[in-house]
Amino acid sequence: MDSELIGLLIDSFGKILLPGLAMTLPLTAISFALALIIAVAAALVQFANVRVLRQLARFYIWVIRGTPLLVQLYIVFYGLPNVGVTLEPFPAAIIVFSINTGAYAAETVRAALESVPVGQIEAGECVGMSYLQVMRRIVLPQAMRTAFPSLANSVISLMKDTSLAANITVTEMFMATQRIAARTYEHLALYIEVAIVYLLFSTVLTKLQRMGEKRLSAYQSRKE
Amino acid sequence: MLLKATNVHKTFDNTLRVLDGVSLSVEQGDVVSILGPSGSGKTTLLRCLNFLERADEGRLEFGGREYDMAHTSKRDIAAIRKKTGFVFQSYNLFANKTALQNVTEGLIVARKIPRDQADETGRRALAKVGLSDRCDHYPSQLSGGQQQRVAIARAIAAEPQIIYFDEPTSALDPELIGEVLAVMRQLADDGMTMLVVTHELNFARYVSNKVIFMEHGRIVEQGPAREFFENPREERTRAFLQTVGDRLSPQDKE
Numbered sequence: 001m002d003s004e005l006i007g008l009l010i011d012s013f014g015k016i017l018l019p020g021l022a023m024t025l026p027l028t029a030i031s032f033a034l035a036l037i038i039a040v041a042a043a044l045v046q047f048a049n050v051r052v053l054r055q056l057a058r059f060y061i062w063v064i065r066g067t068p069l070l071v072q073l074y075i076v077f078y079g080l081p082n083v084g085v086t087l088e089p090f091p092a093a094i095i096v097f098s099i100n101t102g103a104y105a106a107e108t109v110r111a112a113l114e115s116v117p118v119g120q121i122e123a124g125e126c127v128g129m130s131y132l133q134v135m136r137r138i139v140l141p142q143a144m145r146t147a148f149p150s151l152a153n154s155v156i157s158l159m160k161d162t163s164l165a166a167n168i169t170v171t172e173m174f175m176a177t178q179r180i181a182a183r184t185y186e187h188l189a190l191y192i193e194v195a196i197v198y199l200l201f202s203t204v205l206t207k208l209q210r211m212g213e214k215r216l217s218a219y220q221s222r223k224e
Numbered sequence: 225m226l227l228k229a230t231n232v233h234k235t236f237d238n239t240l241r242v243l244d245g246v247s248l249s250v251e252q253g254d255v256v257s258i259l260g261p262s263g264s265g266k267t268t269l270l271r272c273l274n275f276l277e278r279a280d281e282g283r284l285e286f287g288g289r290e291y292d293m294a295h296t297s298k299r300d301i302a303a304i305r306k307k308t309g310f311v312f313q314s315y316n317l318f319a320n321k322t323a324l325q326n327v328t329e330g331l332i333v334a335r336k337i338p339r340d341q342a343d344e345t346g347r348r349a350l351a352k353v354g355l356s357d358r359c360d361h362y363p364s365q366l367s368g369g370q371q372q373r374v375a376i377a378r379a380i381a382a383e384p385q386i387i388y389f390d391e392p393t394s395a396l397d398p399e400l401i402g403e404v405l406a407v408m409r410q411l412a413d414d415g416m417t418m419l420v421v422t423h424e425l426n427f428a429r430y431v432s433n434k435v436i437f438m439e440h441g442r443i444v445e446q447g448p449a450r451e452f453f454e455n456p457r458e459e460r461t462r463a464f465l466q467t468v469g470d471r472l473s474p475q476d477k478e
């Protein structure tokens with residue numbers, strides 16, 4: 001490797017990392033927070049068998065999981081202006097990523113809800129708690145702990161998928177890399193460099209996942 | 225009379241008649257054992273009395289009021305449940321709560337009792353079942369017998385007027401059955417009203433004062449415990465007692 005290329009890589013590292021920290025991570029965090037709300041709602045209405053809403057949730061999950069994320073981004077960002085709905089790139093990306101991840105996470109949460117023994121719900125009702133109280137205090141906390149590893153994987157997937165937002169002109173770190181590459185023609189080196197930054201981010205997230213799992217498993221393991 | 229159920233019917237899947245006109249009454253302080261072969265509807269009867277299962281028909285008199293069991297409102301069900309306790313065969317402790325939290329959860333959340341007061345009540349209930357030193361243990365850290373005793377503490381903490389037990393020792397290893405039966409006997413001595421589905425003949429014979437024998441969704445015979453065991457009137461009862469009596473090992477007998 002010549003010193004010129006090394007200089008470019010050192011110089012570009014900051015230019016890639018910065019949009020990573022300023023755009024990729026916030027995009028991931030905000031989208032996932034919203035996805036989680038959508039997922040819990042969509043899972044709960046199915047679990048509790050709420051009429052109409054249950055079917056609505058099934059329909060939503062069917063459509064979102066059955067179509068490509070990139071196509072969803074195009075529909076919202078390039079398609080909706082045709083019917084008068086024009087969104088800025090960042091909000092459009094947030095909307096698509098949260099709706100998309102929400103559909104997958106909804107299935108995870110629903111399965112986790114179903115894994116809580118129904119006897120605990122009955123026991124809760126027998127001590128006078130309402131169905132909603134039992135859900136909030138007994139079932140959901142257990143389900144979220146069960147779902148945690150899966151949900152953590154979703155966060156990591158989502159973080160990598162935010163690179164697709166470059167297609168709708170969000171200046172996240174992949175877009176930043178593309179610009180430098182177009183200018184310098186050092187495609188191979190730069191795309192490997194951005195891959196390494198993504199790897200760095202996923203590694204940190206995986207570490208956080210491990211730590212989280214350890215903390216959450218307190219009641220599931222025998223201490224003695 | 226504390227509780228009276230009249231003509232309770234329950235059918236599953238429109239065809240399976242599980243309860244076929246069951247009537248029973250329980251006096252204050254009664255300990256009633258319900259015996260009967262597996263599948264005779266004992267669990268379903270208890271679940272209907274506490275509305276975990278909805279009876280198709282039947283009247284329930286409880287706490288000075290009368291309810292149509294097929295159409296009891298949510299509000300009435302909640303009110304009834306606040307005056308009753310239920311102990312399940314499989315304990316059904318809240319896995320994400322400690323022993324103490326299992327006992328206090330209903331007090332705090334459903335009855336709006338302040339936390340420190342609920343904690344005090346909870347500790348007293350756990351002391352009563354001999355688990356003062358296990359307050360902060362999670363269910364996964366307790367033996368089956370201990371879990372069932374926590375479940376009993378959870379049931380008594382709210383000072384119910386009656387506690388339903390559905391085969392409380394059937395899921396336990398033989399060496400753990402005794403500790404649970406001892407707690408139940410203690411409750412009986414304290415005057416707690418109990419309706420107990422059980423296969424423990426010694427409990428039925430020597431702890432409970434009344435026995436009900438069920439088969440095919442009907443009550444075949446009911447009466448004072450002593451009379452039931454020494455002088456059963458029905459042929460079916462005699463046959464049943466013979467089969468289960470034979471199955472008892474000598475050390476189970478008192």
Ligand SMILES: Nc1ncnc2c1ncn2[C@@H]1O[C@H](COP(=O)(O)OP(=O)(O)O)[C@@H](O)[C@H]1O
Nearest residue numbers: 236237240242261262263264265266267268269
């Ligand atoms: N939720 C249910 N759905 C359909 N059948 C049931 C249900 N619960 C119980 N049964 C049936 O009702 C009958 C009586 O069951 P149960 O009350 O559990 O009897 P027991 O407790 O005396 O063994 C059994 O044949 C059982 O299979």
Ligand SMILES: [Mg+2]
Nearest residue numbers: 266267268391
């Ligand atoms: Mg049963």
